[in-house]
Structures are given as structure tokens and as C-alpha cells.
Amino acid sequence: MRIRPSALVSMAAAPIALAVLTGCSEGTETAAPKLPERTCFGVFSRSDLGPLVGNGEEVKETGPADMQLTAARRTSTCSVDVDGRGRFLASATRQPLEQSFFWNAELIKPAADTLPMGDKGIVYDTGARVLLICKGSQDTFQVELSLSGSTDQVEKGGSRPLFTRLMKKFVEAGKQQTRCGV
Template sequence: MRFTRTAAAAVALGLTAAAALTGCSEEKKAAAPQLPERSCFGVFTRSDLEPLMGDGETVKESSPASLKLTPVFKGGTCTIAVDGENRVLSSVKRQPLGQHFFWHLDDEKPDPLPFADNGRVWDGGAAVAITCQGSKDSFELELRLSGSVDRVKPADRRPLFTGLMKKYLDAAKEQTRCGV
């Protein structure tokens, strides 16, 4: 009888330990590796982009160092992927004054951005087009930003992209010397 209780206790303890370990492996998903302190043309901080990252093992960023566009260097794209899955995509494009950018966003049901006459935000991103008229150089500038919103509550998506685009636009105006 004593052997049976001891064996039963050992089995119960083993099952409890196995359940605890299984629970830990299910609870402890691999968090996204730490992002660089600055990402995407040096514009966004780690905390800016964390809501879009999700779980994973490795982060890979592909981006020019800055938004300093010229008549020769007319655009750039930044992508951030976690385990090979794109999580953030931002792009900047410069074109001659008088040319316009066209967006096909009707399916996204976009809202206007409050800080840009020609800006839109939708659940998965935002876009802005501005005219930069300066004393030495004038041009059209387009910024686009999108990201994986799987882990962002629907009510928080447009406010998130509105804030990110405001920061992106401010940095782009400064780095491209828009209006200077």
C-alpha cells in the first residue's frame, strides 16, 4: 500500500511538473528581439514601433540612414521584418513640383489626417503628400507608412498611425529641408 501511494504521488508530481512546463512554454512565447534604438531613416524609436512587432526570434531592418532626398536620390523604403514577416513598411518619394501622387484607398475607408491637407489614415497605415516650396528647391513629397496590426486593438489602429505619421512628417520636413 505504501508503494502505491508513493508511486501515485510521484506520478502526480510528474504530471504537475509536466503541466507546469507545458504551461510555461505556451505562456512564454518568444518576444520580438529588441529593435534598434532608432529605426526607419532614424525617425522612429523602439517604443514607437513596438505595437507593430509581435512575437518572434529575429528582427531585420532594411533602411537608408536618413530621409535626405535630392533630385538624384528620389526615394527610399524602410522595412522591418520579424522572423521574415514584414511588420513595418515606410516609404518616402520625391518628385518634381506640379506632379501629384495618386492613392487608391477607397477600400480602406480612410479618414483625413488632422495635420495635413493631403493626408489619409486607415486601419493599417497612413499616407501624406505635401508640396515643399523653398527659396532654392521646390518639390512634391509623399510619405507612406503601414504595419502589421494583428496585435493592435481596432480602436487603437488609426490613432497609432496618426501619431506615427505626424512624427514621420515632421522628421521628413526637417531632413529633406522642405520649405527651406
């Protein structure tokens, strides 16, 4: 039996093509885990947090259903973990006006940018913070909204615009849920 040279090339290429198509099972990353449709106080959608989640098998969200704060319940925190690794954290903290939140922006490298939201805001490579002064008819207080996340999967230079978009949603929801100014 005589085998044509073109058939030899095809037979030699078949195992290589199969390996490329199927991938090796060792050392490969698994697909992105399935996030809930809404996460962290119902504020963020699956597509909002997708860039921060990365690859993995199991996603776990911990935290309360809302960020309603009172003098007794001063903080509300939500975290999203993938395969046991923290990928995203959102928190709201309430305190009286006479106390102040301390942000040492000089320690953030590269330097933080001003974020024109709320009464004071900053955005940096791994997160953002916004301060809200809440003056209501019955109560006056301040709220710090904070976001942070793993930017391993985010395109270089894309984390600050991403955290700015996320914070815009978080500020809108935070004003409503914390009853800021009501």
C-alpha cells in the same frame, strides 16, 4: 508505505504545473525580437514600432540612414522585417509640383479617415499617407510620406491611432530631412 490522498493530488498536479510554467516547445511563439533603439531614418523608437513587430527571432532593418531627397534621389524607403516577414514600411517620395500623387481612397476598405497633417493626409487600418508641398527659396516640390505595417499584433481599433502617432513623428522628421520649405 501509506500515501496520503493530499500527497497523491500534489504529485499528480506537479507535472501539469511544470508543463504550464515551461510551456510546450512545439507550436509556441517566440519572444518579441530586439529592435534597434532608433529605426527608419532615425525617426522611430523601439517602443514606437513594438506593436507592429510582433513575435519572432530575427529583426532586419533595410534602408538608408536618412530620407534626404534631391532631384536625383527621389525616394527613400525603410523596411523592418521579422523572421523574413515584412512588418513595417516607411517611405518618402519627392516629385515636381506639376506631377501629382494619386491616392484612390475610395478603394480603401474600411474607408480612410482624413488626417489633418501636411497639405493632405489620410489614415487607414494598415497605414497612413501625407502630402507636403515644399516651397523653398531655391526649389519647389512635393513629398509624399507613407507608412504601412502589419497590424496582426495590434489591438482591434488601435491601428489608426497608432499610425496617426507614427505619422506625426514622420512628418516632423520628414520636413527637416527632405528640406521641405528650406
